[in-house]
Amino acid sequence: MSKLRVLISGASIAGPALAYWLVRAGCQVTVVERAPALRTAGQGLDVRDSARDVIKRMGIFDHILGKSSHEEGIEFVGSNNRCVARFGVDKSGKGDSLTSDIEILRGELAGILFDVTKDDVSYIFGDMIESLDESATEISVNFANGTPTTAFDLVVAADGIGSKTRGLAFGNDSSNIRSLNSYVLYFSIPLSDTDTMWSRAHWVKGGRFMGMRPDNVGKTRALLTLTAYDKSDERLVRLEKASKEGVTAQKLLFQQLFQDADWEISRILKGMHESEDFYMQSVGQVRLNRWSSGRVTVVGDAGYAPSPFTGMGTSLAFTGAYVLAGEISRQPDNIPAALASYERVLRPYVESIQKLPPGIPWIVNPQSTLGLRVFESAVWCTGVLSSTGLVTLLSKFAAYLPIGGDSFKLPDYEAFRQ
Template sequence: MKVLISGASVAGPVLAYWLERYGFEPTVVERTPELRHGLGGHAVDLFSNAVEVAERMGLGDAVREARTRIQQLTLCRDGKRPIDVDLDRLNAGISDRHVEILRGELTRLLYDATRDRVEYLFGDSIATLADDGTGVDVTFEHGKPRRFDLVIGADGMHSTVRRLAFGPEESMQRPLGGYLAVYSMPDELQLGNRMLTHMKIGRLVGLYGVHQTGQARAAFMFHSASELRYDYRDKDQQKQLLADEFREYGWEVPRLLKHLDAAGDFYFDSIAQITLDTWQKGRIGLVGDAGYCPGPAVGGGTSLAVIAAYVLAGELAAARSDLPSGLRNYERMMRQSVDASRALAPKVMKTLIPGGPLAMRAVPLAFAVLPHLPTGLQRLIWAQNGIGKALGSLQLPDYADLVRA
């Protein structure tokens, strides 16, 4: 069974890993000329079941070793005393299974675990898809046409597979009203393993050290009452937009904006969800952000991508000769977690970007108090309210019997 996977970031390599273990022949096509690995870009979270999937792939120690190691968070507000939060203590309290890791590092580990047994095609993209009920004919922007038994889009928020098989992005994107920007800069404040944040109504700025590079990463989140118009390929235009939004902000922001022009890894996008009703159609399916992005940085998208890719591979292997039914079973199994992440993300966004004076008081108070509560109570609060609830709704299935020698 030949399966084409579009996208080599998180969901794509996890899916390829497990499909190969179950005796499929996966091919991964990635648009970028080489792997999007390395130490630029943002940090992502592996929670509970996603850590368990990494363990089952034999990557538990490697993932933990590559973790970001931010130990202390300092929350600042104008006219108030800064609040220091011990993140090690907070993390240990809410879950014994949480790893924060740079997305590029996670991708590197997943790629290394698959590169010898999976075909990777870099610098190409699917151009057309034709599903005739027994297989999918695929043309590429560069490579020769090929036929596959199944095609899976793991190509992120702006998925090509989704556009080709399910329709234009605009019809299935739900903006949450927030915007997010991230870029690297020199660690002028010698943050090391610390993170500084500053919040105002409708704005959040963060700066944290990246221990592997000795650099720092600046992150900005803001709310906008009206939708901002910009070209998602035009980085200069986006940088200008960010600078205009934060020019009058104060705090350390002038220092951060000084490095904006030079930022090679600048990221800017609206915080939006993908709200498709279904993620499978015949022999074409979607996994991770491509199918159900809950919103970057607010909905546990990375954990969802890892868990869903594991479940998708297992359900395809269980269905074996009836791949469309495997896709349907996967969707059924992941539905509750996806819906819960989607429902949670707007709330997380409103917590991170305080909407009014009440949130400006409540959020720092929660951060100050939570690490000092008994561990059992912290875990209860996390399990009832946090991403833990969204991702914990699924009992991770065991597909060990399906693994081929």
């Protein structure tokens, strides 16, 4: 039997991770990326839960750990930079704390994945899928920027929460994305004397958050988020409009929305205007009724983005890539059955991750001064309990209770033992 021909749209994390396992499953893999080259920018990502086992099986765990920022934990600080509570990094290797021992820049992780796949995978940069024409035996792909029309056995959307490929196959149904009434900015700023190896977090009223964390390349990674209670908040209308107008409009709007804040906001806004790696994103979850449509399927954020509030986006990308390739390896001559198995195996885990605790994200992004004070008091109490070891004890006990994200044991695939 000839090799299964697979086209993956997206060369960030989920795409190359899937390509790695598909090659192991005996497939002929092509990855198309609309950017002209591998994108090396991006904020810090972490790898948790079963995804840690995936990267160990890929043989890149130590490489990723070596490229990590090695931050010591996270501090919740007041307007005067005084620490309200701190939570150290989990050094047990389980990756289940507020901050993981694996914190790596998106560009660095993408580079590692590209390096371990480039010899076995065909990469096409500077192009994207324009249309799909499916028959009973294959799917013909037309590209936007000159790549010849090519037939494949399977197309996989791995191009993020705003996936164009998903739109072609499933339609641009707005119900596929659940908005969390929040926007986030990512960018890097120069180091300052106040920066340490601890990540710092600070909130101000109006559902606004400011964060700074160290990296491994001599900069500080900053982020700003604004979260509203409901869609009627006029700030969301302005943010949606700016999202379509480009970077300049986005920077000016966040300047207006945050200029009355305290802490280190002057430094952060100055760095924002000077940054060249600025990125704004609407925060939401992708929730599809089905994960495949004919010979097209989804993986990672394109199929089931859980939102940054879960901290599990990258981890689901790795786990989803492993399971999708594994199920294909079991039934390479029956694509519909393999895709159905992929969804059956992974969907319960994905849905458990996407099920945010009651009140999240709004309860942790207070709108009023009173709400902010109550939240800060809760954080302080949690920090005190954490220092006594009680929080650790309770978290271990809670792991045995049917609440929060379910645990997931990676299936064992014969093709991956070789």
